[in-house]
Amino acid sequence: MYNAVWTALDQGQCIGIFPEGGSHDRTDLLPLKAGACIMALGAMVKYGKPVSIVTAGLNYFKGHRFRSKVVVEFNKCYTIPMELAELYKTNKRDAIANLLKDIEEKLRDVVVSVPSFKELSAVYLARQLYVTDGTVLSREQESLLNRRLATGYKAFRDHPEITLLFTQIREYNTMLRNLGVNDKRVKSLSTSFLENFITMAYSLLVAIVSSSFALPGLIFTGPIALILRYLSEKERRKALAKSDVKIYGRDVIASHKIITALSILPIVFTIFYAAFYYIFREFSRKHRLLFTIFFSILWPLYLYLMIISSGIALTNFRIVKSRVFLLIYPDYISRLRERRAELHKKIQKFVDEHGAEVVKNFEETRVVPKPVAISKRESQRFDEVFQTLEEMKI
Secondary structure (H helix, E strand, C coil): CHHHHHHHHHCCCCCCCCCCCCCCCCCCCCCCCCHHHHHHHHHHHHHCCCCEECCEEEEECCCCCCCCCEEEEECCCEECCHHHHHHHHHCHHHHHHHHHHHHHHHHHCCCCCCCCHHHHHHHHHHHHHHCCCCCCCCHHHHHHHHHHHHHHHHHHCCCHHHHHHHHHHHHHHHHHHHHCCCHHHCCCCCCCHHHHHHHHHHHHHHHHHHHHHHHHHHHHHHHHHHHHHHHHHHHHHHHHHHCCCCCCCHHHHHHHHHHHHHHHHHHHHHHHHHHHHHHCCCCCHHHHHHHHHHHHHHHHHHHHHHHHHHHHHHHHHHHHHHHHHHHHCCCHHHHHHHHHHHHHHHHHHHHHHHHHHHCCCCCCCCCCCCCCCCCHHHHHHHHHHHHHHHHCCC
């Protein structure tokens, strides 16, 4: 195998490899295997050419969930020094150890790693709370900020201030879950009873219409989804029992569902189309065939629209839940915003005080600009202006 890889590298081809040697659902990297180093250094020794490595990070939070999001980030190209190839000729162990260290450093530049999912969730929420209102970050800036906050958290996790701060962040997250919204929605929520009631009624109507449209597809795909869920759960338990590195075994769920679905769906669709053909048995064979072909084209399209419609229905049901909650507890949004503002200040203060201990040239490479201090007199002037604008209903 290595000879084939070395030949491919000599020809300028790319080789993709997962250096951890297997899948897992941990929030940190597993110890890297030596295979990638043997491939790269072996090719350099055999052909006398430098080999470059581009590390890629897969950052996701619910990778086992259907239609969940993933951010794939690529690092800068790293060319392995020829000195390591020379060392590989005389001392393979040291050469591999040095290159593994370099690869791990490059990987950690593009992945967010913390000890647990609970802490990872808190880091993501801390990033949202840290960013100043009105600041728009690119995907690359969000990923960089996530990594820096995760690194800072691991460096100061035993610090009393950080312990208290992350406890408060989790409490804030619980408040969000009670309301059924995410942090981005907090600023846009209204405290007006009439506006919340109208929004609730409209969202309920949209949810009912979307659910009605999706219902036939849900009835058809429901049993299939249950079968896939049962089989993937069975596979998850089997994989978890055999592994020493998996925490929940969720890394096998999505792939097993896809593989199983590719086996089951063609059979189910064939039976379904045959049943449709049989239903129109009173028509001529030509018309039955045309109806079946027409239906076989429209049905997959409907299932796709059903998936979108189901998502719209779920989103609007969540909006209904949040608005009902606000109608019952009208002061809840005020308390939530006060807690958010308090956490925003605390996180910014801690980052400003300790950022330089985690990131080199912190001030020069800040992702979020440091807020400009405003005097008390200027603050009062701003308040007067905003109060005037409110009175003018602008």
